[in-house]
Amino acid sequence: MIGRKQRTLRVSLVFGCLIWFTGVAAAQEKEPVVISAVGEFSGGGAVIWDYFWKGVQLARDEINAKGGILGRPIKITFYDTQSDPPTSVSAVKRALAQDKPYAVVGPLYTGSTIVNMAETQAAKVPHLVGSEGWTVTTKGNPYIFRSSENNRLDVIKILRWLVEEKKIKRAALIFRTDEYGTSSKDAMLAYLKEKGVTVDPVIGVDVRQKDYTAELLKVKAAKVDALLENPDVGEAAILRRQFNKLGLQMIHYGQNACDPAFLELAKTEADGMFCHTGFIPTSPDERSKTFVERFRKKWNKDPSEEAYKGYNATYMVKVITEQIKEFNQEKFVQKLHNFYLAPEIEPNLLPAYWDENGDYNFRSHIATIKNGKYEIIGRVPPFKGPGSGQK
Numbered sequence: 001m002i003g004r005k006q007r008t009l010r011v012s013l014v015f016g017c018l019i020w021f022t023g024v025a026a027a028q029e030k031e032p033v034v035i036s037a038v039g040e041f042s043g044g045g046a047v048i049w050d051y052f053w054k055g056v057q058l059a060r061d062e063i064n065a066k067g068g069i070l071g072r073p074i075k076i077t078f079y080d081t082q083s084d085p086p087t088s089v090s091a092v093k094r095a096l097a098q099d100k101p102y103a104v105v106g107p108l109y110t111g112s113t114i115v116n117m118a119e120t121q122a123a124k125v126p127h128l129v130g131s132e133g134w135t136v137t138t139k140g141n142p143y144i145f146r147s148s149e150n151n152r153l154d155v156i157k158i159l160r161w162l163v164e165e166k167k168i169k170r171a172a173l174i175f176r177t178d179e180y181g182t183s184s185k186d187a188m189l190a191y192l193k194e195k196g197v198t199v200d201p202v203i204g205v206d207v208r209q210k211d212y213t214a215e216l217l218k219v220k221a222a223k224v225d226a227l228l229e230n231p232d233v234g235e236a237a238i239l240r241r242q243f244n245k246l247g248l249q250m251i252h253y254g255q256n257a258c259d260p261a262f263l264e265l266a267k268t269e270a271d272g273m274f275c276h277t278g279f280i281p282t283s284p285d286e287r288s289k290t291f292v293e294r295f296r297k298k299w300n301k302d303p304s305e306e307a308y309k310g311y312n313a314t315y316m317v318k319v320i321t322e323q324i325k326e327f328n329q330e331k332f333v334q335k336l337h338n339f340y341l342a343p344e345i346e347p348n349l350l351p352a353y354w355d356e357n358g359d360y361n362f363r364s365h366i367a368t369i370k371n372g373k374y375e376i377i378g379r380v381p382p383f384k385g386p387g388s389g390q391k
Helices: 003-027 046-064 083-097 110-125 134-138 153-166 180-193 213-221 233-245 261-270 288-300 305-324 331-337
Strands: 032-038 072-082 103-105 127-130 142-145 170-176 198-205 225-229 251-255 272-279 338-343 350-353 363-371 373-380
Touching: 032 046, 032 083, 032 305, 046 072, 046 233, 046 288, 046 305, 072 083, 083 103, 083 272, 103 305, 110 127, 110 134, 110 142, 110 180, 127 305, 134 142, 134 153, 134 180, 153 180, 153 251, 153 272, 153 363, 153 373, 170 180, 170 213, 170 338, 180 198, 180 261, 198 213, 213 233, 225 233, 233 251, 233 261, 251 363, 288 305, 305 338
Parallel strands: 032 072, 032 103, 103 127, 127 142, 170 198, 170 225, 225 251, 251 272
Antiparallel strands: 272 363, 338 350, 363 373
């Protein structure tokens, strides 16, 4: 016979299991949190957007596996900008009208963000972008936030190193004539003028240009110390191969050379180049290693900085919502301004600081390429926030 205590214990266990299963079912039935991903699924930006998109999906899966955001699962909807600014406006409008998203992530192209962020601002929806053009966060839009450093900070960090360590005195600049390339060019010229470095020639090129021979011959004739350039990853690989073919020997900095997609195309042709990046697969810190391992396991390839941007943007929706303890877009925006992501807040992300403009600040790396692989040669502190020495 079963004693009274045993019967009571069994009843308690059954009752407890029923409560647990009921709770799980209730959590599964909760309305999803909608995040709309708007980006370059097709067109010229598709190669780099694919990394961002994979980072978004990885973050979604990890967050949902642990119960979602405040008990609600994430649902990702997606819209193609076709790498075209006017189309990106239509894509954001459709996302806002059809999905009523809690937040929007993407795109990457600065030209698209500049014209479509007015839509999320009007709808009062937090918008986390991978765009690096520094002008994005100068428009007074409180709903726009970055998931990587802007290109002004990017170029200042590497140029300071080239001036102080490599002692460059005369440089040539090849820039792509879109919003991102032009804003990078302006930032480079302003900084180098301040440091007394002559930049000549300064050459604009088409976004999808495939032959840089004429431009490189001008660089060769100028007898400069360094070539600075910022074509997109595919075009940058073409430029580097033509650089080698013409026998150019000067210091070569590529603004997109730290992207694994570039290295896949250029391989050992890129040996000797310098680059600067916030995230690189060979970073020695444990959080970066863990992210690389998870990304490789899911996608069978190394992540790029764009991959971390998408991962970071999606995770920050969770982090800030849990900080304010409710789904409130106005409070979300207020919280993310001047917010320091301390190491203990989210173990899957690198510590970072978002300033009053929504700009992102964190430590970064200077690297060179040897035998077709990245080698980190310098670590640079953030410009603002903890660890920078500035307020």
